[in-house]
Amino acid sequence: MPAKYHIHVRRVPPRFSPLAKNTIIDWAEGCLRCARCVKEQCPVDAYRKRGFDPTQFVDTIDEICRDCYRCVQGCPRELIFKAANPQYSQIGDEYWTPEILATTWYQAESGKIPVSGAGYGGRFSGPGFDSIWTDMSEIVRPTRDGIHGREYISTSVDLGRKPMFLTFNEQGELDWPSPPVLELPLPILLAEPSLGANPGHLQEIITQAAFDLGTLAILSRNRLVPVPAEALGLVMPSYTAGSLDLKDPLLAQVRSLEILDHPGVLEQVERVKKRYPELIISIKVPADGRVVARVAELTAAGAEVIHIFASEHARGLGDYQDLHLKDIIRRCHLKLVEDKLRDTVTLLVSGGLALAEHVAKAIICGADAIIADLPLLLALECRLCRQCAKKGDCPVQIDVLTVKRGAQRMVNLIGAWNNQLLEILGAMGMREVRRLRGEVGRAMFMEDLEKEIFAPLFANREGELTKREPT
Amino acid sequence: MSMEVVVFACQQAVPEPDALKNLWHEREVRLRVLPEPCSSKVEAFQLLRTLATPVDLVWVIGCEEQFCRYNEGSHRAGGRLTYTKKYLGEIGLEPARVGRSVLTPGNVSALAGIVAEIKDRIHALGASPLRQAPKAAARRSAK
Numbered sequence: 001m002p003a004k005y006h007i008h009v010r011r012v013p014p015r016f017s018p019l020a021k022n023t024i025i026d027w028a029e030g031c032l033r034c035a036r037c038v039k040e041q042c043p044v045d046a047y048r049k050r051g052f053d054p055t056q057f058v059d060t061i062d063e064i065c066r067d068c069y070r071c072v073q074g075c076p077r078e079l080i081f082k083a084a085n086p087q088y089s090q091i092g093d094e095y096w097t098p099e100i101l102a103t104t105w106y107q108a109e110s111g112k113i114p115v116s117g118a119g120y121g122g123r124f125s126g127p128g129f130d131s132i133w134t135d136m137s138e139i140v141r142p143t144r145d146g147i148h149g150r151e152y153i154s155t156s157v158d159l160g161r162k163p164m165f166l167t168f169n170e171q172g173e174l175d176w177p178s179p180p181v182l183e184l185p186l187p188i189l190l191a192e193p194s195l196g197a198n199p200g201h202l203q204e205i206i207t208q209a210a211f212d213l214g215t216l217a218i219l220s221r222n223r224l225v226p227v228p229a230e231a232l233g234l235v236m237p238s239y240t241a242g243s244l245d246l247k248d249p250l251l252a253q254v255r256s257l258e259i260l261d262h263p264g265v266l267e268q269v270e271r272v273k274k275r276y277p278e279l280i281i282s283i284k285v286p287a288d289g290r291v292v293a294r295v296a297e298l299t300a301a302g303a304e305v306i307h308i309f310a311s312e313h314a315r316g317l318g319d320y321q322d323l324h325l326k327d328i329i330r331r332c333h334l335k336l337v338e339d340k341l342r343d344t345v346t347l348l349v350s351g352g353l354a355l356a357e358h359v360a361k362a363i364i365c366g367a368d369a370i371i372a373d374l375p376l377l378l379a380l381e382c383r384l385c386r387q388c389a390k391k392g393d394c395p396v397q398i399d400v401l402t403v404k405r406g407a408q409r410m411v412n413l414i415g416a417w418n419n420q421l422l423e424i425l426g427a428m429g430m431r432e433v434r435r436l437r438g439e440v441g442r443a444m445f446m447e448d449l450e451k452e453i454f455a456p457l458f459a460n461r462e463g464e465l466t467k468r469e470p471t
Numbered sequence: 472m473s474m475e476v477v478v479f480a481c482q483q484a485v486p487e488p489d490a491l492k493n494l495w496h497e498r499e500v501r502l503r504v505l506p507e508p509c510s511s512k513v514e515a516f517q518l519l520r521t522l523a524t525p526v527d528l529v530w531v532i533g534c535e536e537q538f539c540r541y542n543e544g545s546h547r548a549g550g551r552l553t554y555t556k557k558y559l560g561e562i563g564l565e566p567a568r569v570g571r572s573v574l575t576p577g578n579v580s581a582l583a584g585i586v587a588e589i590k591d592r593i594h595a596l597g598a599s600p601l602r603q604a605p606k607a608a609a610r611r612s613a614k
Binding site: 023026027029052054058059081083086 | 512514517
C-alpha cells in the first residue's frame, strides 16, 4: 500500500489585520464608570488587547471580537454597538464576495476547515455551484474517515491518455508502449492567476507550494523565472499559440506542458510527442460556444489532457457567457460519455473555482481535476483591489512577501480544501476521488428539482394567483 | 516627499468612497478613504495614531447631526474632534492637522466643496513635522 498522502499545514499569521465582517462602535463619552465594566468581562479580552494597525489605520478590536454581543447587551448606558463593517463589504466583487475572501484568508492562515460553530446562516440555494447539493447520506456511518486516518481515502488522479484496450503480441508483451501517465496525489493543480503584483515572484511562490504539495504548477512560459532543478518535474509550462519552439531546452526537463488551442494544435502536439514521447501535453480550450464539439474532436484525435478554462466568475466565454462552468463541464463530460471516449482523456477545469466545495462539485459534474488560480493569490492576503492590474502599489505588499511564507499559506489553503474533499468523500462513503467523477447520482441539482418536483406542486401558470393543483 | 491624507468617511454621508477619489486629481498628495459605519466609529486615539504614522492630514466626514443614523453619533464625533485638536495643541503639534466636515447624507454635490477644503488645508500646512522626526532623532543620536 502506498504511503498515505498528507499535507503538512502550519499556522502562518497574516501580515495585515484581516478585515472583520462587523465593527464595534464604542461611545466612551457618558460612561457611568460601573464597578464591573462590560469591557472587562469580554470573553476574548478584546478591549484590553485592542491596538492600532498603522498600515491600514484601523482599530484591531474587530479582528479579536468574536461577535458574542455580550458587551453590547450588557452596557447599562447602551454605549456599545456593533455594525456591519463597510470596509469589509467593499472588498472583492459580486462573485468573489467578502465571505469567500475571509474564508480563504482563514484557511490560508490556519490550514483548518472553516467552521463557525454557529450553524449555517446562508441561503438555501443559489446560482452556480450553490445550486448543487452533495449527497451526504453515509454521514451517519463513520467508516470512511479520511482526515483522522482510520481508513484511507485516496485523492490521487491520473493525468494522461488511457487506452481503451490493450493488444499483445505472441510473446505476451504489449504491442505498443503504454502512454505516459502522471499521477498526482490530489485533484488540484496550481496555476498563476491573471492578477498579482510582481508575477515573477508569484511564480516562485506557486512553484514552491506545488513542490511541497507534490502537484503541478502551470506557469506561463513567456515570463517563467528560473526554477530549482528539483521542482522542474512539477512545472507545467504554458505556451500560447505559436510560441512553442521545439528547441526550447525546458522541454527536455519538464514532464508536462500546456498549449493554447489553435487550428494547428494537433499537428503541433504530434511534433512535440515525436521528439519528447514521455511528455504529457495538455490542450487549453476556451469554454465558449464551440467547447463541447472541440473537446470531443480533440479527444477523438488522441488528446491526452484537455484544460477547459472559463471566466474568473465561473462563466463561459463568448457565446457561452451566460452558462455556468458546471453546466459546461457536464455538457463536455456527457458528450464524451456519448462518444464512448470519456475514460481516454483527462479533463481539467479552471475559472471561478473559489471554495473547497467547488472542487468536489466540479468533479461531480465531470472534471478529473481542477486548477486553482485566483484563490492562490487570495491566500497571500490579496484584497482583490486590482491595483496591480493598473500598475499601482499592492496594499498588502505581495511583491515583497517571502517565498517560504507565501508557499506555506498556499499549502495551508490547499490542505484545508483537501480535508474538506475527504470529508465529502467520507460522508458519501467513497474511498477514492476518481470514483466521484461524473457521479451526478451523488448530488442534487436545484434546477432539476424545481422542474421535476417543485414546479408541479407550487408553480403558477402566468396570471394565475392560486396554487396549481397537480393533474 | 509626497504627502498623504487619510479620510474617515461615514458610509451614510459618503455612500460611494470612490466619488471622493474621483474628485481628488492631486499627484503629489496621496488620498486614502476609509469607509466607516458612522463617523463616531473613529475614536480620538485612532486619529492621533493615524497622525503619528505619520500622515499629513486626517479628515473625518460625517452626517449633519439631525440626519445621523445613530442619533448621537455625529454629535459625538464632533466632540472627539474638538478633544483631539485641543490635545494636539497641548503637545505642541498643529491642531489643524485634523479636520471634519458634515453633509446631508448622499449629497454628492457637497463633496466637491469638502475636497477643495481638504486640498486647501493640506497645501497650507505642508508635510507633517513628524516626517522629519526620524532624521532629527538620528542627528541627535549621532551627536
